[in-house]
Each structure stands twice: as C-alpha cells, then as structure tokens.
Amino acid sequence: QQQVKQSPQSLIVQKGGISIINCAYENTAFDYFPWYQQFPGKGPALLIAIRPDVSEKKEGRFTISFNKSAKQFSLHIMDSQPGDSATYFCAASIIQGAQKLVFGQGTRLTINP
C-alpha cells in the first residue's frame, strides 16, 4: 500500500514534443505529490509538487495533472528540450506524518535533438 508505481521506465521524445510520465498510488492518506529531476551523479532536485485539493498545477513547461478518484498523477513536459534529458521520479508523502517520501521507480527521459 506504500508503493508508488511509475511508468514508463524509459521514454524517448523528439525535441519540441510533449513528455508524459505517469504515477499511481494506493495509500489514500498521501497528501503531497512531488516530482524530482535527477541528473547522473547528482541528487534529486524538486521540479514541481501538488496537493490533492487541485487537479492541475503548471509551472513553466511543467504541468502536474492529478486524478484523486483514480489515485493517479502525471507529469507533462511541454516543448521538451535536450536539457530535459534526465531521470524523473514521482513521489508521495503524508505532510502531517513522518514526512517520508515514497518514490516511484523512475523514468529515464531522453530528448532527441
């Protein structure tokens, strides 16, 4: 019940295209859903996060779509650029709890020029 399932495992998108990564969770107590971007040899960096009281959040080219009833959320990267090539992790946690993040398995995104 603590798992967060992420797909696809890897994704190749042409420059300028839309990259879409999906995540699903089971624990309905989760109330914080961040996305992290990680480059090789670096720590994860927060990209964007959403709370379950909204269905969508947009920051620049990055958008999170959240479907509470389906217990799913996704990351959309518009106008994907080669610099976006990285591994993306979705995560979930309970803010009022121990604040522990449960991570998805990760998606290796490659943007072809």
Place this chain on the structure above:
Amino acid sequence: GAVVSQHPSWVICKSGTSVKIECRSLDFQATTMFWYRQFPKQSLMLMATSNEGSKATYEQGVEKDKFLINHASLTLSTLTVTSAHPEDSSFYICSAPLRLVLEETQYFGPGTRLLVL
C-alpha cells in the same frame, strides 16, 4: 531555494574501514533528515530517518549497527558506514524537509558516492 550539502562528494576506502558522511542544511534548520541509498539506474531507497536529539529510526532491513546515524545539531546529520564491504558501495543521498505555512518541500543533498575496495 534551500540548500543541503554533503561531504565528501565521493570516497574510496578499503574493506573493513569505516566511512563518515556529513549532511548539512545550510540555510534552514531541520529537526528531521533522511538518508537514502541509490544503486545505479534504480530509485532511491530510504534507509533511515535522522532525528535531532533522539535516536534514528531505521527502515525494515537496514542494519542500524552497520549504518550509524547521529543528528548532532539542527543543521547536521552524519551517516557512518561501519566496517564497510564492497556491497556497501553505492550512492548515498540525504534530504531535509523545509515546512512553510502552506507547503513543505524536501531538499536533497548532492549525494556521496562510496566505493569500497
């Protein structure tokens, strides 16, 4: 945003020795910090929660005598890998949560790559 640092960024040691990794929150205080382990091409695996002023809590399957955690102050947590062996070689990452009024963000350190020969 807030900054979390780790030291060293990489370390090579001989089997049987102990290695200490430091995690610091540079511009905010953190009563809780988290330690993760990441193998190549895999996700982050939470090892333990470091609590300032009290004992760390370890995830199931993580040996507390093997991975000693000390949260010495509100800005510093250390992870000591005792009697390191080649299978302990991994990328170790810490994080610290920063809770503001309406949101919380967990900031990660740059990671420490450990290679045990």
